[in-house]
Amino acid sequence: xxxxxxxxxxxxxxxxxxxxxxxxxxxxxxxxxxxxxxxxxxxxxxxxxxxxxxxxxxxxxxxxxxxxxxxxxxxxxxxxxxxxxxxxxxxxxxx
Amino acid sequence: xxxxxxxxxxxxxxxxxxxxxxxxxxxxxxxxxxxxxxxxxxxxxxxxxxxxxxxxxxxxxxxxxxxxxxxxxxxxxxxxxxxxxxxxxxxxxxxxxxxxxxxxxxxxxxxxxxxxxxxxxxxxxxxxxxxxxxxxxxxxxxxxxxxxxxxxxxxxxxxxxxxxxxxxxxxxxxxxxxxxxxxxxxxxxxxxxxxxxxxxxxxxxxxxxxxxxxxxxxxxxxxxxxxxxxxxxxxxxxxxxxxxxxxxxxxxxxxxxxxxxxxxxxxxxxxxxxxxxxxxxxxxxxxxxxxxxxxxxxxxxxxxxxxxxxxxxxxxxxxxxxxxxxxxxxxxxxxxxxxxxxxxxxxxxxxxxxxxxxxxxxxxxxxxxxxxxxxxxxx
Numbered sequence: 001x002x003x004x005x006x007x008x009x010x011x012x013x014x015x016x017x018x019x020x021x022x023x024x025x026x027x028x029x030x031x032x033x034x035x036x037x038x039x040x041x042x043x044x045x046x047x048x049x050x051x052x053x054x055x056x057x058x059x060x061x062x063x064x065x066x067x068x069x070x071x072x073x074x075x076x077x078x079x080x081x082x083x084x085x086x087x088x089x090x091x092x093x094x095x
Numbered sequence: 096x097x098x099x100x101x102x103x104x105x106x107x108x109x110x111x112x113x114x115x116x117x118x119x120x121x122x123x124x125x126x127x128x129x130x131x132x133x134x135x136x137x138x139x140x141x142x143x144x145x146x147x148x149x150x151x152x153x154x155x156x157x158x159x160x161x162x163x164x165x166x167x168x169x170x171x172x173x174x175x176x177x178x179x180x181x182x183x184x185x186x187x188x189x190x191x192x193x194x195x196x197x198x199x200x201x202x203x204x205x206x207x208x209x210x211x212x213x214x215x216x217x218x219x220x221x222x223x224x225x226x227x228x229x230x231x232x233x234x235x236x237x238x239x240x241x242x243x244x245x246x247x248x249x250x251x252x253x254x255x256x257x258x259x260x261x262x263x264x265x266x267x268x269x270x271x272x273x274x275x276x277x278x279x280x281x282x283x284x285x286x287x288x289x290x291x292x293x294x295x296x297x298x299x300x301x302x303x304x305x306x307x308x309x310x311x312x313x314x315x316x317x318x319x320x321x322x323x324x325x326x327x328x329x330x331x332x333x334x335x336x337x338x339x340x341x342x343x344x345x346x347x348x349x350x351x352x353x354x355x356x357x358x359x360x361x362x363x364x365x366x367x368x369x370x371x372x373x374x375x376x377x378x379x380x381x382x383x384x385x386x387x388x389x390x391x392x393x394x395x396x397x398x399x400x401x402x403x404x405x406x407x408x409x410x411x412x413x414x415x416x417x418x419x420x421x422x423x424x425x426x427x428x429x430x431x432x433x434x435x436x437x438x439x440x441x442x443x444x445x446x447x448x449x450x451x452x453x454x455x456x457x458x459x460x461x462x463x464x465x466x467x468x469x470x471x472x473x474x
């Protein structure tokens with residue numbers, strides 16, 4: 001649960017951002033992130049909420065772990081499973 | 096190679112990993128006694144340690160203990176009982192997936208659902224609030240998780256939730272349980288590795304009082320293998336030099352102040368009260384409960400929850416032999432439990448530590464039990 005999955009903000013409608021997680025787009029709430037966020041920024045997502053804007057010079061470094069977790073991860077891999085669950089945020093369409 | 100990619104690879108560089116491992120060995124030799132025990136308080140740290148086989152690279156003298164870092168595991172049985180009782184009253188209970196199979200005194204929420212109660216799983220509490228907006232029925236969100244997750248609960252309550260929505264809070268606050276572990280009479284813990292992303296919310300400053308009071312060092316570390324090795328090296332240095340300070344070894348994510356907006360939301364909605372953490376102890380200020388201003392959204396005040404009926408028909412069974420509490424307190428390892436890998440497996444968990452993806456037993460089970468054994472045999 002401490003892992004926050006990074007994603008790229010595509011567009012923003014009020015407090016809801018559409019965020020791209022490695023090709024999957026999900027709504028993410030912006031209520032508690034403490035910096036202004038705009039399209040093109042990367043955010044860490046935890047249970048459907050952006051908890052931190054990732055500084056631009058840290059984006060690639062932060063993406064790397066998750067990239068590997070998603071690539072060729074086996075079903076039993078708990079870290080990969082958590083990342084996939086985070087990416088699957090909003091699977092039940094919540095508008 | 097692009098700068099970003101090069102830097103990303105730096106977090107995995109095997110040469111640096113070996114150098115850090117050698118440094119850990121040297122630091123242990125400097126300290127000159129064994130075991131040197133340090134504790135992490137984050138399920139994601141244990142996942143990374145197990146997933147990347149880091150235990151095999153730790154010096155023998157270094158004992159990295161997993162502490163009470165799994166929020167699902169420390170949710171107390173009576174808290175699960177409250178959720179089960181609500182569901183059996185006919186109220187729709189919605190929760191995070193990990194909570195479904197956590198055993199209560201006699202039943203889990205999954206058991207209650209199998210008996211006909213309405214229990215639903217969501218990824219985000221925002222979805223639960225949305226469900227309530229689209230319906231007239233009472234919807235209770237059974238909220239677990241540490242402060243990082245409690246912030247999401249706070250955000251929902253602060254954004255005008257519908258009147259038929261309420262929260263059964265089992266949220267827990269990590270700093271006080273570190274005090275409990277530090278004060279345990281037989282504790283061997285000489286320093287703590289704190290979780291990076293939780294500290295992104297609270298800031299590393301939250302540990303300063305702890306460090307002063309207990310004279311134990313705290314290092315905030317990230318989740319990459321090198322983050323963890325580097326964090327442990329910093330911690331061993333502090334132990335060697337007898338320096339009880341907080342060191343932020345995860346500056347790319349964590350500041351001293353943390354996310355003030357999130358903290359403000361957290362404390363507007365929640366207050367701290369004492370309560371039991373499963374298997375650990377009564378933890379003063381360890382539980383996050385809704386403030387009086389939010390009473391109308393507090394399921395405990397909104398419904399007359401009576402879980403006593405669940406206690407009377409409780410079969411003690413295997414659960415009585417579960418040593419989850421000792422494991423989370425750092426006194427025992429999963430492999431010390433006679434149920435581990437035998438009667439207690441991920442498909443049929445006896446204790447919460449085998450249920451959650453952040454539970455120590457589940458992690459050791461999924462990644463091959465005790466990864467350091469092979470190395471021990473080769474020594």
